[in-house]
Amino acid sequence: MVDVDSASEPAAESAETPAPDPATDTAADTAAEPATDGAAARDAELPPVVADGAPEAADLLRGGAAAASPVTSSVTAHASAEAPAVGVTGGTERFIDVPKSHKFTKPIMWMKATGLSTGVRTIKGIAYKLTSKLTREAMAAFLYRGEGNPKFTPGSRFPDVPKSHKFYTSIMWMKSAGLTTGIKTPKGVIYRPQHNTTREATAAFLYRQAGSPEFIDSGTVKLSGTVMVAETVTAEPSGWAPSSTTYTYQWLKNGTAIPDTTDVAYTLLPEDEGATVQVKITGRLEGAKSISMTTNPVTVKGLEVTPGTVTVKGSPEVTKTLTASATGWVPAATEYTYQWYIAGSPVAGATSSTYTLAAGDLGKAVTVRVTGRLAGYKPAGLTSKALTVKPKQITVAEATEMVRQTIFSEVNRIRTG
Template sequence: MITLFRSRSWCRPVPRSGRLTLETNATGTSQHWRTITTVLTTTVLAATLIGASAPPPATTTQLTHSVLSASAPAAVQVTGAPVSSMISAAPAVAPAVAPTTGRPAAKTLPAPTPAISGAAAVGKKLIARPGAWTSGTSLSYRWHAEGRAISGATRSTFTPSTAQQGKRITVQVTGKLSGYATASKTSAATLKVARSSAPRVTGSAVTGKTVSASVGTWTPSTSFSYQWRADGTSIKGATSRTYTVANAHQGKKLSVRVTGKKSGHTTLTRTSASTAAVKKATSVQITSSTFHCPKGYPVKGNADSGIYHVPSGAYYTRTKPEECFATEAAARNAGYRKSKR
């Protein structure tokens, strides 16, 4: 409780009693009263701001109009609980609590290491094998050449072009699943991308004739090996770039398989298209000094004279042939004429 008393000459507070008595002379100025009013108002507001509860109805603060009057005021009494008790009754301020989102932390998504299947070669399809991810995981792909992303290569398959020749390829697989943190894994790199061409067989598929393998365009400095085939079956010993067609392969189709190797690059094997069925040669070149023609080529051709001899001719047994023919027609087609004897 706070009580104001009007006095003549001085004002003084009464401490420790729960009451405050102010005495002043009757001639106190309005400024004095405004100051007292301000002090009282500030005290009440401070108590409110620090959490003091409002006083009970029976002790509600009463402030007479004379306190606010600009003239010499009458006695003013403010009734209520002592200020000290009002302050001590203020509830403790609750400590600030940091706001929370209520969102649980994302779980770790297991991510297997992907693999690449297929030969790293220009024009050959590569396939990404992502491995076993958690069921429901959405996967995306990104292919790289020497660690740099390849524009547009975002599918599970990728076919290298000449732009990737000589480069190592990897694929990055990214998995997304609700409630999990996004995870990515990258495959091991392939060997360097190699370039190759399908070989071709040049020359006539005729018995006794020589055919050759033309390899086409491969990665520079590639080394080659060869295997000739007849109707798809490897011919024993036929492992050179060229091959002389044997009589045994008459009627069969020839092809050649070429293998290209270069250090650090993918080893590639390509097989040519097959030839037409091997035909029997109409003639055979004779390089040895002999008087005999091979079986199946009974007509002897003498290159010096340009004459051919048949078995019934007078000079047949004494003639050393340079070329033997299967038929007289074949000899004539080669530019020979028949012996008159």
């Protein structure tokens, strides 16, 4: 008779034969853990997540390797819906305290993937509580869930497991299925529901007893590309294991599947403008439960003119004329409108590509805002770099003429004086 959690009992008290650990077992598998506050037991109180076709508990204990039927679970990515460009990332299904580098990451995540563990709620999220101890009553709940909560006829009960016990059904199912014979003590055979075993060692044992089956350890999904009409966005999964995992895709518009959009990429259409777009990716592996992720919704932007540059030619001097030119704007067929500004205020009527500086502009900043327009596209504007209006600069010839005119005027004044 195999009883996975009797191994931690003193040998003199156990009426059962402890299961032999595989040759790869390490001392860490069964090392005694420091006493805890019993938080691990709360794991069994979480709502069960049991997938149809999950490996049966009896097979787990007897060394079987029942294959799980493909069953889809879903997790929503936590990415900013405000970023319409690159970098929308899907979520993961990992326990928050089980990094991929952990020595027992595979058996623990297998426990989660098959629905045998639902985790422990903490203020930071769902954790596995690696070194917290697992009570025998919680272990019974794991196995009973794994079996699919079957109906059975209970026999004689353990003296320390009354019918009012919260895990009475799970423990009595183990007894009726022959998965536990109890623990012999001087006072009789009991179950000791609150006796502890380490959770990580239990996960490793169950996983190995199941034949170390393959399962999907989900990674992330990244939605790359600019979420704009006529642009193509692509789903990019990464970090999924094993590498033999294959993927299927379904693109969503306002949360509803878009017909015939099951490729890794999707080109956004004009009718998608203003709607939200997502991609649902499903990882599949033969003999394992499928895992799905859906990115957060992102709003599709309409077609927009993309500004290039605005250049102002001419000398910023009083009486001089400045000319604005726009280059490098996309699409190339863009038409332009202009508005000139003096000291940040629009100049009335100054809406052509040229502007002649007036005496009142002296010492002030002059700019021009160019707006690109094209039918079917949202307009876009760009303002030029500010230039300071300088006094009019005169040439030598002009200065000479000014002196000549001054002298001529003075001579005439003297003659007529």
